[in-house]
Amino acid sequence: MAATPGLLYVTMAPHASLPSAQFDDWWNNEHAPLRLRLPFFANGFRYRASDLEGSGKGLPEWLAIYDVTDTAELVKEPYTTLRTDRVKTQREKDTMKQISVGRGIYDLVASQQAPSFKRLEEVTPEPEENVLVVLRLNVHPDKRKELESWYADEHIPLLSKIPGWRRTRLFQTSAVERTPEIEYLAVHEYSPANGLGGPEWKASVSTPWYESIMSSAVTRVVRRTYNLHYIFSPAPRDLAPLASASAIPLTSLDTLTSTSPASTSPTPSITSYITTPDGARLSYTLSGSPDPHAPLLLLSNSILVDPSIWTAFLTAFLAHPAHRKYRILRYHTRGRTAHAGTARPITLALLAADIAALLDALRVPRAAALLGVSLGGATVLAAALRCPARVAAFVACDTNAVAPATNRASWGERIALAERDAAVDAAGDAIVGERLAEMTAGRWFVPANHGSVEYERVKALVAANSLDGFRRSVEALFEYDMRDAMKACAVRGLLVVGSLDGVLPKTMAEMAKGLGGGVELRVVQGAGHLPMVEEPEEFARVVGEFLAKEG
Numbered sequence: 001m002a003a004t005p006g007l008l009y010v011t012m013a014p015h016a017s018l019p020s021a022q023f024d025d026w027w028n029n030e031h032a033p034l035r036l037r038l039p040f041f042a043n044g045f046r047y048r049a050s051d052l053e054g055s056g057k058g059l060p061e062w063l064a065i066y067d068v069t070d071t072a073e074l075v076k077e078p079y080t081t082l083r084t085d086r087v088k089t090q091r092e093k094d095t096m097k098q099i100s101v102g103r104g105i106y107d108l109v110a111s112q113q114a115p116s117f118k119r120l121e122e123v124t125p126e127p128e129e130n131v132l133v134v135l136r137l138n139v140h141p142d143k144r145k146e147l148e149s150w151y152a153d154e155h156i157p158l159l160s161k162i163p164g165w166r167r168t169r170l171f172q173t174s175a176v177e178r179t180p181e182i183e184y185l186a187v188h189e190y191s192p193a194n195g196l197g198g199p200e201w202k203a204s205v206s207t208p209w210y211e212s213i214m215s216s217a218v219t220r221v222v223r224r225t226y227n228l229h230y231i232f233s234p235a236p237r238d239l240a241p242l243a244s245a246s247a248i249p250l251t252s253l254d255t256l257t258s259t260s261p262a263s264t265s266p267t268p269s270i271t272s273y274i275t276t277p278d279g280a281r282l283s284y285t286l287s288g289s290p291d292p293h294a295p296l297l298l299l300s301n302s303i304l305v306d307p308s309i310w311t312a313f314l315t316a317f318l319a320h321p322a323h324r325k326y327r328i329l330r331y332h333t334r335g336r337t338a339h340a341g342t343a344r345p346i347t348l349a350l351l352a353a354d355i356a357a358l359l360d361a362l363r364v365p366r367a368a369a370l371l372g373v374s375l376g377g378a379t380v381l382a383a384a385l386r387c388p389a390r391v392a393a394f395v396a397c398d399t400n401a402v403a404p405a406t407n408r409a410s411w412g413e414r415i416a417l418a419e420r421d422a423a424v425d426a427a428g429d430a431i432v433g434e435r436l437a438e439m440t441a442g443r444w445f446v447p448a449n450h451g452s453v454e455y456e457r458v459k460a461l462v463a464a465n466s467l468d469g470f471r472r473s474v475e476a477l478f479e480y481d482m483r484d485a486m487k488a489c490a491v492r493g494l495l496v497v498g499s500l501d502g503v504l505p506k507t508m509a510e511m512a513k514g515l516g517g518g519v520e521l522r523v524v525q526g527a528g529h530l531p532m533v534e535e536p537e538e539f540a541r542v543v544g545e546f547l548a549k550e551g
Contacts, residue, residue, distance in 0.1 A: 003070035004107050007171050009185065011060035011102040018098035021244030026095040027064075029236035029259060029270060030250055034082055035066065036234040037275070042067040043121040044232035047132050051225045060102060063134075063226055065187070071105050071174045091248055106171035106185050109148055112156045113167035120231060125365040129192045130166070130228035135221055137184040143217035144172075147184065150213050158204035164194025192227075235274050235284070235361035239327070242268030243290040256283070262290075267318070274361045280341030282354060284331035286362065289324060295368030296327045298355060302374030302530070303473055304432065304440060305461040306336055309373075312454070312536035313543075323544060326368065331358060333376065335473020338429065338466045345475040348482075351375075352383040359390055366390055369547060373397040373530060375477060384491040385482060393550060395543060397496040398504055398529050401511045402481040411474045414439070418467055430467035437463035444529035446500045454533050489516040494546045498527030498534070522546075 014023045027046065035041050047063040049056050073079055081087055088096075120130055139147050148170065156168045171185040195201055204210070214221075230238070236257060241247055247261035247268075257272040269287035276282065285307060288294065299310045307330030317323050334340045334351065343350055359367060370391055372380035377399030384394045414436055423433025441459040442450065449455050493515055497508045505523055512521040522542045524531035532539045 001072075004072065004175070005067070005069055006071035006105060006107040006174055007169075007185070007187070008064075008066040008068055008074060009104045009106060010064040010066075012062040012064070013060040013100040014062070015098045015100070018095065019244070019246035021241040021246045022095060022248055023099070024238065025241035025247055025250070025259065026092060028230055028232065028238040028241070030089070030092060030252070030257070032064070032232035033234050033236050033257075033272070035079070036232055038073070038079060040069045040073040040079075042069055043119070045120060045130075045228060046230040046232060047130075047226035048229040049224060050131075050227050056224055059224065060100070062229075063132075063224075064232075066232075071107055071176050074105050074174075075176045087253060089250065089253060091250055104183070104185075105174040105177055106183075107174045109170040109172050109184075110152050110156070111167070111169040112152075112160065114160065114165060117166050120228070121233075123360050123363050123365055128228060128231055131164075131190040131192055131194060131196075132226040132228070133188040133190070133196070134224045134226065135184075135186040135188075136224075137186065137218050138220040139182070139184055139217050140219060141182070143213075144182065144184075147213060147217050150209055151186070154207065154209050155204060158200070158207070159188060162190070162195045162198070162200040162204065164191040164196075166190055231363060233361055233363055235358075236270050236272045237286055237362045238292065239268045239270065239286065239288070239290040240292060242270070267324075274357060276341055276354060276357050278341040278343040279339075280334050280343075280354070281337070281339035282331050282334070282358065284329060284358060286327060286329050288318075288327040291325075291327075294325055294327045296329055296359075296362075296364050298329045298331075298358070298367050298370045298380075300331070300351075300355070300370065300372035300376030300379050301333060302376055303333075303335060303477070304465045304470060305458060306332055308461070309458065309530060309533050313532040313539050316537045316540035317544060320540075320544060322548075329358065329362065333379070333473065335469040336465060338468045340466075340469050340472040344472075345478075346472050348378055348382040348476050348480045349386065351379040351476055352386050355379065355383040356387050356390060366392055368550065369393040369395060371395045371397070371543065372399070373532065374399055375473075378476075378480065378482070381482060381486075381493075382480075384493065385485045385489055388489075388491050391491050393492040393494075393547070395494045395496060395546060397531060398498055398501050398508075400504070400507060401483050401486060401514065403477060403479050408478045411477055415471055415474065418470065423463070423467075425464065432463055432465045432467055432470055434463050445534065446498075446526065446528045448526075449528075449534055458530070458533060483514055486511075486515045492550075493519045494542075495519060495521045496531060496539070496542060497521065497523055498529060498531045499523050499525045500527065501529045504529075520546075 044066040049061050151170050166189040169187045173182045242261045250259040260269045262268045267287050271285045273281050273283045370380035377396035380394045381396045384391045418432045418436045421433030421435045423431050425431050437459045440462045445455050495508050495512050497505050512519050524535050527534040
């Protein structure tokens with residue numbers, strides 16, 4: 001049976017007892033992302049009524065509309081499971097008790113759009129603005145075809161002449177609703193600067209056919225106007241409500257998503273995940289400024305560890321008030337867990353695409369800077385080369401522009417060492433184990449720091465890495481060469497290296513000369529392969545000075 005595209009249309013009126021921050025946090029960070037993760041949800045938008053002082057007085061203030069590729073999916077699992085109490089957190093149950101909800105499912109009848117129409121869900125630098133005019137129409141059963149013909153043949157063509165018109169779609173009550181009462185839903189979209197109320201609009205509602213439809217076909221009409229308030233995404237990202245004292249922490253039932261309000265942590269934060277097109281699960285933590293338009297720094301770590309290697313650096317970096325303007329995004333790169341996706345082999349191009357996927361999911365048109373170390377350093381450089389419009393600057397640390405010829409053999413030996421260790425975690429899953437962890441930490445840290453707290457912590461991270469994830473992710477280090485692409489690099493960059501990281505200070509000096517017209521190389525004295533771990537204050541100073549030059 002062919003799919004029937006349509007719309008899930010939801011109105012909400014929060015009760016006076018519900019704090020606005022709790023309402024926003026629940027809707028933007030918990031409720032909507034769960035729906036956007038289902039493959040048949042194409043998008044989701046939150047609108048706020050602009051007519052509450054006029055025709056909309058006393059009606060719900062909020063509207064959510066979701067385009068779905070097949071309305072039949074809305075009456076079966078997995079969607080119907082989301083509406084049951086057994087999968088709702090207690091926070092969601094408590095919040096929804098304080099909201100009056102209206103809900104309808106509609107099938108698409110007709111759609112026309114301006115030649116310049118752009119989908120709102122596309123991530124662009126343009127302001128996220130849209131005006132919505134919605135008409136809910138009850139029509140005599142024998143006049144439905146005439147209404148549809150009038151919309152297609154006269155009304156939409158006239159609406160298209162109104163300055164600022166973007167799109168008109170006509171829907172009707174979905175067949176899956178199983179009701180004899182059919183309601184039409186006309187959804188008109190305009191730019192904020194538009195001609196509503198002007199001569200073109202008046203012409204569209206002054207024709208004889210319009211008068212005939214309204215007098216003989218339509219039995220009831222409710223007109224509402226809205227402004228776009230928020231674009232939902234499958235990745236929770238709204239830090240603003242978490243800055244409120246009324247924000248309530250969240251831990252999802254699957255424990256994959258959690259929030260920490262500013263009242264319980266130094267800065268508000270959200271931990272969740274995205275799923276890439278090939279099925280890799282990338283967990284992330286977004287923290288920092290609650291301003292949704294704040295510049296974003298993305299941090300990409302080395303192989304075999306997790307984003308906690310940036311913790312000491314961030315503490316030092318955010319100690320400077322000027323740096324608190326940033327949002328900070330840390331994420332688990334492919335290979336930390338066994339959820340490494342189906343793409344084979346894993347390459348730098350794929351890892352760079354993961355960065356673009358994260359930016360898309362969090363609706364960041366352009367990152368202020370990408371910071372990466374080791375494999376993460378190569379990844380952020382590859383992302384800057386491949387997607388220069390998405391990256392304002394990058395900092396690549398302790399990395400190489402080309403894979404050394406010995407990489408495949410040397411990393412193969414390390415895989416074999418981990419396999420001989422045959423270590424498993426508490427769940428019985430194979431992990432890297434202590435032997436390779438000891439070897440790796442010994443190589444990464446300078447001798448004076450062996451046995452330190454940070455040394456032991458990083459060693460434990462390496463030991464706990466998924467063995468299968470390690471096998472997969474290390475493929476990216478086997479063979480790559482960015483030297484030719486680097487010559488044309490137009491993204492502002494900085495290279496950083498630990499002074500005691502083997503041959504890399506010399507190698508990266510040559511690398512700096514080959515990047516565009518040449519970039520600066522900063523050497524962190526006394527550090528090995530992870531300067532942000534061994535010398536976090538100095539590394540924070542270097543990064544801060546580089547970012548301060550962004551204007």
